[in-house]
Amino acid sequence: MKAFFRNLNLARGIVLGSLVLSLVLAVTGFRLHRERVALEVALAQEVPDLARETQVLSRRYSMLYKQAELEGLKGQSDPESYLRGLASDPQVRLGGVEITKPQAQRPSKGVIDIKYRIVPQTRDRGANRKNLANYLWLIEEKSRRVRVTQFSMTREGNLKPWEYGNDLWKWDVEVTSRQKESEAP
Amino acid sequence: MARSCGIRIGPRRFELVVLDGSPKRHRITAFHTGEFPRGGDDPLAEAAAVLKAAAKQCNVPTDNVAIAVDTGLAAFRTLKMPDLDESKIEAVLKFEVESELPQWNIDDVVIDFQKIASGSGETSLLVSAVPKTDIAREIEVATRAGVEPLEAELEATAMINAALAAEICHMDDAQVLVHVGEVSTAVVVMDGARVRSMRAVHIGALSREPAQAAPEEEVEGAPPVDGELVEREAAEERERRLEQVSSRIRREILRTLSGARTANAFEAVHVCGWPLPGLVGATIEGVPVVELDVFEEDVSDAGKPVEGAGPLVVAYGVALGLLGGGSVLGRLRREELRYTGTFERVELPVAIGALLLVTLLAVFNIFELRQVRTYDENVNLWRLSTNNFMLGDMRAKPPAPGNLSPVPDEIEKYIDRIRAENEVDEGGQNPEVDEIRSRLEQMQFVRNQLRNQVLLLDRELGNTGEITQPQSALEASTLVLAVLTELDPADGRPALRRIDSQYQFARTGGTDSVQVTLDLTFYADDSVTATRNSERFTQLLRDKPWVVRVESRGSKEFAEGELTGITLDGFTVVCDLSKLPRNAGGGA
Numbered sequence: 089m090k091a092f093f094r095n096l097n098l099a100r101g102i103v104l105g106s107l108v109l110s111l112v113l114a115v116t117g118f119r120l121h122r123e124r125v126a127l128e129v130a131l132a133q134e135v136p137d138l139a140r141e142t143q144v145l146s147r148r149y150s151m152l153y154k155q156a157e158l159e160g161l162k163g164q165s166d167p168e169s170y171l172r173g174l175a176s177d178p179q180v181r182l183g184g185v186e187i188t189k190p191q192a193q194r195p196s197k198g199v200i201d202i203k204y205r206i207v208p209q210t211r212d213r214g215a216n217r218k219n220l221a222n223y224l225w226l227i228e229e230k231s232r233r234v235r236v237t238q239f240s241m242t243r244e245g246n247l248k249p250w251e252y253g254n255d256l257w258k259w260d261v262e263v264t265s266r267q268k269e270s271e272a273p
Numbered sequence: 274m275a276r277s278c279g280i281r282i283g284p285r286r287f288e289l290v291v292l293d294g295s296p297k298r299h300r301i302t303a304f305h306t307g308e309f310p311r312g313g314d315d316p317l318a319e320a321a322a323v324l325k326a327a328a329k330q331c332n333v334p335t336d337n338v339a340i341a342v343d344t345g346l347a348a349f350r351t352l353k354m355p356d357l358d359e360s361k362i363e364a365v366l367k368f369e370v371e372s373e374l375p376q377w378n379i380d381d382v383v384i385d386f387q388k389i390a391s392g393s394g395e396t397s398l399l400v401s402a403v404p405k406t407d408i409a410r411e412i413e414v415a416t417r418a419g420v421e422p423l424e425a426e427l428e429a430t431a432m433i434n435a436a437l438a439a440e441i442c443h444m445d446d447a448q449v450l451v452h453v454g455e456v457s458t459a460v461v462v463m464d465g466a467r468v469r470s471m472r473a474v475h476i477g478a479l480s481r482e483p484a485q486a487a488p489e490e491e492v493e494g495a496p497p498v499d500g501e502l503v504e505r506e507a508a509e510e511r512e513r514r515l516e517q518v519s520s521r522i523r524r525e526i527l528r529t530l531s532g533a534r535t536a537n538a539f540e541a542v543h544v545c546g547w548p549l550p551g552l553v554g555a556t557i558e559g560v561p562v563v564e565l566d567v568f569e570e571d572v573s574d575a576g577k578p579v580e581g582a583g584p585l586v587v588a589y590g591v592a593l594g595l596l597g598g599g600s601v602l603g604r605l606r607r608e609e610l611r612y613t614g615t616f617e618r619v620e621l622p623v624a625i626g627a628l629l630l631v632t633l634l635a636v637f638n639i640f641e642l643r644q645v646r647t648y649d650e651n652v653n654l655w656r657l658s659t660n661n662f663m664l665g666d667m668r669a670k671p672p673a674p675g676n677l678s679p680v681p682d683e684i685e686k687y688i689d690r691i692r693a694e695n696e697v698d699e700g701g702q703n704p705e706v707d708e709i710r711s712r713l714e715q716m717q718f719v720r721n722q723l724r725n726q727v728l729l730l731d732r733e734l735g736n737t738g739e740i741t742q743p744q745s746a747l748e749a750s751t752l753v754l755a756v757l758t759e760l761d762p763a764d765g766r767p768a769l770r771r772i773d774s775q776y777q778f779a780r781t782g783g784t785d786s787v788q789v790t791l792d793l794t795f796y797a798d799d800s801v802t803a804t805r806n807s808e809r810f811t812q813l814l815r816d817k818p819w820v821v822r823v824e825s826r827g828s829k830e831f832a833e834g835e836l837t838g839i840t841l842d843g844f845t846v847v848c849d850l851s852k853l854p855r856n857a858g859g860g861a
Contacts, residue, residue, distance in 0.1 A: 097620075098624075099620045099621050099623070099624040100620060100624070102624040102627060102628060103620065103623055103624045103627045106624070106627030106628055106630060106631045107627060109631050109634075110627065110630050110631050110634055113631065113634035113635060113637075113638055114634055116638055117634055117637050117638045117641060120638060120641035120642055120645055121637075121641050123641075123645050124641050124644045124645045124648060127645060127648035127649060127652065127713070128644075128648060130652070130713055131648055131651055131652060131655075134713075135651075135652055135655045135713065135716070136655070138655070138659075138713075138716050138717065138720055139655045139656075139658065139659045139716070141720060142659045142662075142663065142716065142719060142720045142723060143659060143662050143663070143676065145720065145723040145724060145727055146662065146663045146675075146676050146677035146723060147676050147677075148727055149677060149681070149723060149726055149727050149730065150676060150677060150678045152727060152730035152731065152734060152736075153678070153679065153730060155730075155734055156730055156733055156734055195778045199740060201743065224747045225747070227747075228745060228747060228748075232734050232736065232742075233734070233742070234742075235742050235743050235744070235745045235746075235747075235776070236745055236746050236747040237743050237744075237745070237746050237775070237776035238746050238773075238774065238775045238776060239746055239747065239750075239772075239773075239774055240771070240772065240773040240774070241771065241772045241773075242770075242771045243770055243771065247770075248833075249770060249792075249794050249829075249831065249840040249842075250794060250796075250831050250833050250836050250838065250840070252768070253770075262746075264742075264743050264776070266740050266741070266742050266743055267740060268740055
């Protein structure tokens with residue numbers, strides 16, 4: 089190597105300069121090549137998928153946002169008001185309802201069921217079947233976070249089995265909201 | 274035109290010849306003979322100084338120099354080997370010849386070889402071995418003189434090349450080539466223009482020279498010495514000794530001629546080197562001894578060395594070898610100069626190759642850069658299209674509203690920021706370049722932000738799927754009651770008196786279910802028809818995929834006036850709503 093520099097001439101200078109330049113160009117070229125291949129591969133599959141996914145997500149976001157706007161029971165902040173509010177809906181008109189203190193059960197590890205029992209304030213008076221059905225339907229329709237997990241309806245009055253009734257029913261309902269234990273209030 | 278310089282470095286003298294031209298057509302541009310000083314403190318440095326001066330005087334091309342060393346330094350052996358190519362011979366030669374050279378350690382000598390005959394699957398090699406230290410000394414002299422040799426060879430091989438180039442050796446005769454050196458004489462037998470044998474006779478023109486006497490101090494009172502008389506006596510003594518050397522060499526030539534087994538008759542003995550009295554012009558065994566004249570008759574600019582040309586033959590042969598002439602290669606620097614010598618010869622092609630490499634890489638870079646820009650622009654088109662889809666394109670006619678409503682704060686802030694960082698171009702387009710993100714990364718960033726927002730909303734709405742809400746008692750009872758409508762009205766009508774629907778959490782190994790308990794009355798014309806109707810209801814329920822089982826406690830008949838039929842109390846249907854086929858909308 090020492091002899092190489094001692095006898096440095098034009099040819100050797102060109103060799104030396106070219107080697108340094110080649111090294112730089114090789115590194116740059118390799119990086120550009122890698123970038124180009126990555127872009128080429130991405131354009132073939134990833135970018136169209138990314139665009140499609142973004143478009144689907146934007147539509148889904150808009151839809152979910154609307155749902156969230158309409159959600160009656162947000163974050164279990166005040167479920168009793170939610171349930172009472174539905175009972176006074178014009179399509180329901182059940183009048184006053186009693187909601188017992190929420191009871192929590194752990195059906196499995198990390199999961200908690202919060203149960204609300206709803207009964208009419210005047211238990212000896214029946215409610216119209218249609219109104220009652222609307223109430224149960226609205227409870228599930230207005231919120232994705234609750235389910236009617238128990239309900240019973242019995243005809244009003246002391247009727248024989250073959251006797252027709254007046255379509256008024258005594259009722260009680262149990263509503264359950266299932267949550268992760270960490271999210272429970 | 275290529276220039277080369279051959280130097281013979283002997284123990285006492287040196288000769289150099291500078292050639293200009295090609296192997297076929299060349300001329301001697303300079304030559305020089307000189308004598309190394311004797312008796313100094315640093316003979317190597319003094320010899321180098323003399324050689325340097327001569328090189329400068331002759332304008333020697335320092336990058337194309339080779340030397341020839343005294344043949345007497347070498348030992349010659351003839352070796353038979355299987356017919357192999359040169360690279361394989363080189364690989365095994367040292368091992369093969371080691372036992373033939375007991376006087377030296379094989380690692381201390383340079384081994385060279387010439388093929389002298391081949392056939393019948395065998396190759397005869399003339400192997401020469403020279404101690405590395407001896408070659409190193411001669412090379413050191415040349416290197417210090419500023420003329421580092423690319424190669425070194427023996428006087429004998431240089432002489433052969435000179436003779437072959439001068440077409441002295443023919444296919445139909447044989448010759449003995451003799452180079453008389455200072456302390457040794459090289460004798461080569463050529464047969465049919467091929468080397469037959471080579472040896473060194475350890476006697477040269479100066480072998481019997483009397484030792485240099487120290488200058489005598491003048492003794493007071495002694496008679497003055499007559500200088501002319503002393504010189505004449507010394508000249509006579511030298512003449513007598515040269516004649517002795519000449520006689521000895523003639524005897525060696527005689528021995529060579531007698532012992533040689535050549536296919537062709539000897540044409541002549543060609544002698545070069547130190548002139549010896551009575552040698553050229555003699556006849557030995559009927560073979561004339563002539564001067565080895567390798568120089569052309571027509572005189573070049575520098576001129577053929579008319580007088581005393583014999584000593585220059587070896588240097589001429591060396592210079593000729595550098596130009597590519599001659600067929601006998603001497604390669605005594607093969608071990609130390611194999612790579613440096615090779616590089617010097619190929620540095621120009623290497624330089625051109627390196628420039629080509631740079632050009633190639635530059636072109637490659639340009640192409641890749643253009644491709645990258647094109648692909649990046651294509652990615653940007655996808656990004657713009659996606660943004661237009663999300664945010665809308667207010668410049669379109671009619672303006673297209675976006676599908677992302679409302680735009681989440683994180684995305685809006687990000688897009689506002691990159692728009693603020695860039696200026697609108699002439700076409701009214703904001704390039705939206707992000708300094709820290711590529712186009713693809715910009716798309717990924719917006720997608721990730723959107724994903725996070727969707728996930729937040731899913732969590733808020735309980736859509737994450739991490740928690741499965743319990744099965745709906747309302748849905749199960751609605752499904753069961755809907756089966757009643759499938760009954761034929763002609764068979765009577767059912768009436769519901771009580772319904773109780775209860776979600777049941779799965780027991781170990783089971784699945785969630787909903788138990789629906791009904792009190793029913795089936796009216797009909799008679800109890801048989803009513804029973805059939807209830808059985809039909811039971812069967813229809815059992816046919817449903819979401820029904821796990823149906824349990825009935827039995828029925829009671831009744832006949833009250835015009836009303837007949839049966840009553841069912843505690844009619845139980847267990848449903849598993851996970852088996853309920855659902856369409857994309859989620860309904861039953």
